[in-house]
Amino acid sequence: MKYVLMFIETEQYRKDWEAKDQAERDAAFEKVGRWFAEHATSITHSTQLYPATAATTVRLDDGRDPIITDGPFVEGKEVVSGYVEVELGDLDEALRVARSWPACPVVEVRPAL
Template sequence: MKYVLMFIETEQYRKDWEAKDQSERDAAFEAVGRWFAEHGQKITHSTQLQPAHAATTLRLSGAGEPVMTDGPFVEGKEVVSGYVEAELADLDEALRMARSWPACPVVEIRPAS
């Protein structure tokens, strides 16, 4: 079954990231690289998204014209920063994979068709 794991940054995660020195960032990138290598046979697609300020949102109200705004789709403190699609046996396997993610503190898992 296909699952999408969405990696979600929090405001605190972003602040902590910006406070890291280059050696700490390099170590974090290496940890993410190891995670991708470990799960690479199951990942069918992945991407890192541009920051939320680069987003454009179209709100479809059903009445009148859609409203277009710059920025993310919700006013919130969490932003999806990337995702992977993976072929996995079941939700338990998706949970095991998500638990080992070494970066963003939130991972949303959704079945995909």
């Protein structure tokens, strides 16, 4: 079954990341690289997103003309920073993979069509 694991950064995670020195960032990237290598056989697609500040939002409310704004669709304390699409046996396996993610503190798991 296909699942999407969305990696979600919190404000605190972003602040902590920005406070890291280059050696700490390199170590974090190494952990993420190992995670991708460990799960390579089940990953069918992945991408990292630009920060939420790079978003453009189109609101299609109430049948009125669309409203286009710069920035994310909500001012939230959590933003999706990337995702992977995986092909796994069941939700339990997807949750096991999500629990092993070494970076962002929140991973949303959804079945995909």
